[in-house]
Amino acid sequence: MLNFSNSEENYLKTIYHLQLESETVSTNALAEKLNTRPASITDMMKKLNAKKLLHYKPYYGFYLSNDGKKAALMIIRRHRLWEFFLAEKLKFGWDEVHVIAEELEHVSSKKLIDKLDEYLGFPPFDPHGDPIPDSKGKIRGMNKMLLLQLPLKTPAKVCAVGNQSDEMLELLSHKNIGLGTKLEIKKRFDFDGSMEIKIKGTQVSNISEQLAKNIFVTYES
Amino acid sequence: MLNFSNSEENYLKTIYHLQLESETVSTNALAEKLNTRPASITDMMKKLNAKKLLHYKPYYGFYLSNDGKKAALMIIRRHRLWEFFLAEKLKFGWDEVHVIAEELEHVSSKKLIDKLDEYLGFPPFDPHGDPIPDSKGKIRGMNKMLLLQLPLKTPAKVCAVGNQSDEMLELLSHKNIGLGTKLEIKKRFDFDGSMEIKIKGTQVSNISEQLAKNIFVTYES
DNA sequence: TATAAAATTTTTTTTTGTCTAAAAATTTAA
DNA sequence: TTAAATTTTTAGACAAAAAAAAATTTTATA
Numbered sequence: 001m002l003n004f005s006n007s008e009e010n011y012l013k014t015i016y017h018l019q020l021e022s023e024t025v026s027t028n029a030l031a032e033k034l035n036t037r038p039a040s041i042t043d044m045m046k047k048l049n050a051k052k053l054l055h056y057k058p059y060y061g062f063y064l065s066n067d068g069k070k071a072a073l074m075i076i077r078r079h080r081l082w083e084f085f086l087a088e089k090l091k092f093g094w095d096e097v098h099v100i101a102e103e104l105e106h107v108s109s110k111k112l113i114d115k116l117d118e119y120l121g122f123p124p125f126d127p128h129g130d131p132i133p134d135s136k137g138k139i140r141g142m143n144k145m146l147l148l149q150l151p152l153k154t155p156a157k158v159c160a161v162g163n164q165s166d167e168m169l170e171l172l173s174h175k176n177i178g179l180g181t182k183l184e185i186k187k188r189f190d191f192d193g194s195m196e197i198k199i200k201g202t203q204v205s206n207i208s209e210q211l212a213k214n215i216f217v218t219y220e221s
Numbered sequence: 222m223l224n225f226s227n228s229e230e231n232y233l234k235t236i237y238h239l240q241l242e243s244e245t246v247s248t249n250a251l252a253e254k255l256n257t258r259p260a261s262i263t264d265m266m267k268k269l270n271a272k273k274l275l276h277y278k279p280y281y282g283f284y285l286s287n288d289g290k291k292a293a294l295m296i297i298r299r300h301r302l303w304e305f306f307l308a309e310k311l312k313f314g315w316d317e318v319h320v321i322a323e324e325l326e327h328v329s330s331k332k333l334i335d336k337l338d339e340y341l342g343f344p345p346f347d348p349h350g351d352p353i354p355d356s357k358g359k360i361r362g363m364n365k366m367l368l369l370q371l372p373l374k375t376p377a378k379v380c381a382v383g384n385q386s387d388e389m390l391e392l393l394s395h396k397n398i399g400l401g402t403k404l405e406i407k408k409r410f411d412f413d414g415s416m417e418i419k420i421k422g423t424q425v426s427n428i429s430e431q432l433a434k435n436i437f438v439t440y441e442s
Numbered sequence: 443t444a445t446a447a448a449a450t451t452t453t454t455t456t457t458t459g460t461c462t463a464a465a466a467a468t469t470t471a472a
Numbered sequence: 473t474t475a476a477a478t479t480t481t482t483a484g485a486c487a488a489a490a491a492a493a494a495a496t497t498t499t500a501t502a
Contacts, residue, residue: 007490027449040491042450059449059498090336100330107324115311228459248480261460263481280467280480 006106009075010034011044012053015064016072019149024061024213055193066151073137078113079105080126080133085116087127094127147185147197147207147215155184155200156219163214175205177215227327230296231255232265233274236285237293244367244383244434245282276414287372294358299334300326301347301354306337308348315348368406368418368428368436376405376421377440384435396426398436 004012014033018025027045031038049056053068064072082104083097092100114135117123124140126132131139150156158181161168172178182200189195193209207215225233235254239246248266252259270277274289285293303325304318313321335356338344345361346352352360371377379402382389393399403421410416414430428436 005489028447036490037492038449039451039493043490061449086333090333090340092336096332100328100333103328103330104325107321107328109321109324111317112307112311112321115313119311226458249478257459258461259480260462260482264459 003108004071008044008048009071009106011048012064012068012072013075013079015054015062016069016076019063024063026061063149069149070137073133073139074110074113075105077133077135077137078107080130081113081116081120081123083126083128084120084123084132088120088123097127143220144216144218146213147217148209148212150185150217150219152185152188154219155182156217157182158215159218160216161214162216168211168214171211175199175207176202177205183217224329225292229265229269230292230327232269233285233289233293234296234300236275236283237290237297240284240370244369245284247282284370290370291358294354294360295331295334296326298354298356298358299328301351302334302337302341302344304347304349305341305344305353309341309344318348364441365437365439367434368438369430369433371406371438371440373406373409375440376403377438378403379436380439381437382435383437389432389435392432396420396428397423398426404438 011030011034014030015025018029018033022029027038027041031041034041045054045056045062048054048068049062052065053071054062054064056062079101082101086092086097086100087094117132117135122134123132133139144159146162147156147158158177158179160179161172176199177183183197185195185197186204187196193212195207195209195212196204197207198204232251232255235251236246239250239254243250248259248262252262255262266275266277266283269275269289270283273286274292275283275285277283300322303322307313307318307321308315338353338356343355344353354360365380367383368377368379379398379400381400382393397420398404404418406416406418407425408417414433416428416430416433417425418428419425
């Protein structure tokens with residue numbers, strides 16, 4: 001795993017949080033969150049895109065790649081473990097831990113964090129009740145996300161669609177996809193963002209990036 | 222207390238360590254320790270001098286001011302406390318702790334370090350046996366240093382002189398200073414680096430910077 | 443299609459820390 | 473005490489990172 005600058009880490013983390021709300025993140029939304037100018041965002045997006053940490057289509061926004069998401073989860077893991085440590089062991093108030101964890105989260109030793117996790121007894125939640133990713137970046141429990149963001153070869157279930165248009169529903173029914181359909185992603189194609197999915201018990205099918213952005217799935221971890 | 226950059230902190234820390242060996246630190250000595258060029262040292266010395274963290278006389282070297290020493294001791298305190306934490310609580314080997322502490326030592330919250338100290342039971346030594354400064358920057362035990370560096374209003378005792386010349390000894394005897402003389406510094410004058418000292422039980426006297434650089438003292442803390 | 447909104451490009455600025463080469467000061471040794 | 477060697481400083485420049493303003497381009501929308 002590569003090393004990132006503090007600034008890069010803050011960008012990754014913030015994009016991750018924004019993605020929990022909306023499929024794709026826009027330049028302006030990120031600029032506002034980070035208290036910076038849209039132009040600075042564009043600069044950084046080019047940089048992170050070059051490092052393959054996110055998918056970036058100029059004028060359309062961006063979303064984390066698998067590597068980017070993994071990196072973001074590691075940063076969030078560090079942050080929340082330190083928060084837990086500060087509250088549980090050092091008796092800081094729950095409202096004081098965030099600021100200090102913002103600094104500690106950038107200390108990059110993987111072994112340090114894994115040992116800290118063990119020392120703390122593998123806590124599942126931080127003092128604010130947010131889940132702490134494990135050493136592989138997994139968050140326990142049900143994960144809800146866009147099909148677009150589903151990791152490869154991970155069994156998942158369709159739980160919602162982001163668009164109710166007739167055209168979308170027609171496409172879905174043609175492909176035999178509906179609420180509750182079980183599927184997994186076999187392969188992604190970087191060229192156009194399309195993917196090949198296997199639908200439980202039956203056929204293999206191709207899904208465009210556009211469609212994958214409108215299907216929500218859940219999976220157990 | 223101000224905040225320093227990682228680089229500034231590394232300079233301060235290194236100067237402190239070098240000062241344990243020789244009164245004043247030279248540009249080249251510091252450059253070698255920090256694996257950098259002498260010109261870079263000069264640049265940083267100007268910066269630290271402007272912040273009043275050290276006394277700097279071009280071509281003659283530099284030594285930490287009271288503020289600079291205080292800052293250095295705080296950094297060393299953080300470093301050693303984290304080392305203790307890593308070895309004692311997280312079960313790192315004594316040979317692994319240094320590298321990680323180099324990162325952790327730059328996390329600047331004072332409250333964090335004081336709470337960590339308390340949590341660890343105020344350990345007096347790190348895993349390598351080096352003493353850990355307390356929250357006021359004091360190192361327990363006997364301190365030996367140049368009169369030049371002695372904190373204000375701290376009772377101390379002359380334990381050695383750095384120069385055996387007749388001229389020096391003449392000056393010392395004239396001022397009634399010898400081995401074992403008890404004294405403390407009443408006031409320093411930034412203009413010429415001279416100081417006013419009170420010699421135990423008797424008179425007040427003025428000492429030049431040049432002389433203060435050649436008298437070693439010890440004091441209890 | 444015209445216009446507004448959003449995003450990008452281009453060009454600057456600032457900050458921080460570093461380096462090279464040359465000049466200056468100091469130390470040393472003849 | 474002068475000359476040579478060493479050390480330190482100056483001056484100028486660079487590079488990376490982050491941010492910003494202004495101008496331009498693209499997209500969305502009415």
